[in-house]
Amino acid sequence: MKIVFCFLLGLLCYAGQAQHTKVIEVCPTCPVSTIKEGIAMAATNDTLRIKKGTYLEYNIVIDKPLTLLGEDYPIIDGEDKGEIIRIVSDSVTIDGLFIKNVGTSYTTDWAAIRVVKSENYLIQNVVLEKLFFGIYLERSNNGRVYNNKIKGDAVDEYNSGNGIQLWYSKNVVVDRNSVQGVRDGIYLEFSDYITIKNNVSTKNLRYGLHFMFSNDDIYTNNTFDNNGAGVAVMFSKRIKMLNNTFRKNWGTAAFGMLLKEINDAEISGNTFEENTIGINIEGSNRIEYHNNNFIRNGWAVKVMGACYANTFKNNNFLYNSFDISYNSKMNDNVFDQNYWSEYTGYDLDKDGVGDIPYRPVKLFSYIVNRTPETIILLRSLFMDIIDFSEKVSPVFTPDNLLDANPLMKRQK
């Protein structure tokens, strides 16, 4: 009896709710021909169904819980005049719009869609082109940014913005977006408990992903390809980076990933392929690196100093010019059970683990760290000879920097 009553009550409530919300159609030839008009007419929780067409509008403020639903990608053209959509209310959904021509400003960060101090928002299936900033989340928690496509045409860093920017926002999910041709693909600052997954960030001017002062975040299954400098993770704690791909960040100042002042992170299952530097580590402690692939990088891992208690386990180091580079004689990091393609030892007892330890730091990389000009001797016979002699009896490289159990076969 009680259950039935509850059920009836629920149905009643639902029906009551449904009666209140209505759908407002917006199209260039309809009675409601602009989105601003539609928003002004709408009541809380209404849906604006925006039909195909071009809407020349900017500074659209959404100040009540609404759903903006585009049909066949209606175009909102800001004509480079300023910000296009600003959300200042909770529970707003934006779905299926094509937004272009966001104005460029040197004093304000105009965005295609900006969410300000609002919660429970959902931005999905939006296409952004010719933008300054793309989706800008400002002090807005508990939202979701899903399956958007951002394609910028940025040329210079000083007058371009970021694709998806999170600023003081918590518990946001950024999923299945594709960002290219902006300054930073995805940018986080002071944003905790963020999940970034399945995104593709390519050909951005500066970083594919940029973390600053953001803790307890997780990013998985993303692809960062061909960005100006790669991915930068700075001044953050307890970050999980799993199963991402960092590729082709190639150039004199480029890297796959830069870690600066990162503590207690987990980096596993990632692939670093053809980067000038796979991971550049500076002042980062207690990080677990396991099951990563480092393939054909210039430097697979470059340790710049002040890095303690890091563990490298079960990684594959394949055909890198330098596997590990150190700039000091001290080592507090552990390398164990990795596969090194340059390992030349043997395995007499056939247990899959090499019988003699592998020393991943070449003397040459040590010299280059000390005197960068010496890199000009790269691939000279002399360097091969002294690398070999150092391998046989280490004098300059840290004594304890070795993998005592190098694997004979590549890890799957």
Add this chain to the structure above:
Amino acid sequence: MPLRLLHPHLYMLKILKYSFYDLIRSRWSYVYFMFYLLLGFVLLFLNNDVSKAVITLMNVIIVLVPLIGTIFGIMYYYNSKEFTELLLAQPIPRSSIFLGQYLGVAGSLTLSLVLGLGIPFMLYGLFKSDAIFDFSLLLVTGAFLTAIFTALAFNIAISNENKIKGFGYAVLLWLFLAVIYDGLFLMSLIIFEEYPLDKFSLAATMLNPIDLSRTLILLKLDISALLGYTGAVFKQFFGTDTGLLVSMLMLLTWTVLPIWRIVYKAKRKDF
């Protein structure tokens, strides 16, 4: 064929032809040719990527080509000494004899190199690949290195009657330019690390044909991004047409000077 009085250049050509065919017929030329042929095929078979193979090939070329040039040059000179003395008894200009022999050796070695590497790369679609320029640069520097080191070997041989001594000096010369020079270069870079070293390293690279060839090829490849700031300085120099011209001129100087000395020495030598 009795030697008639000909224009001096024709003598040189005749001797060149003789030396060239002599070497082409000899086993070692074939071994050298087959080595490169095999190397080219194996490299391309293993990774099927023309541009990657160029990098590996560079490592081989900058070490092996000078060594083979040196050893072939010195061996050929000593081996054909009796024939040379016979020729000297004829009314032929001395410069023609030695230049002819030199060009014969250098030419046949270069031919082995170019054909040995060219054939496999051509079969694997070099002409359809972007690597064709890098590859030609590789062959050009290879040819230069052959010419330079053969000439240097002839110089040593001409100045040393004692075969053992001559052979020793030749190997030492190769060792110096291929290994020891870089060691000294490295030492001076480390000792003077507090000074700006860009100009110095540019000059030091220019002065050694092996280093110059290596740098020229490296800068053309993707791998130059590893060179960082120093690489940028180098690229600014070698990357321009002037830079390429200057380095080619440098290689040419390295070839012409020893050849000139062969002629100079040959004219004054008392056989």
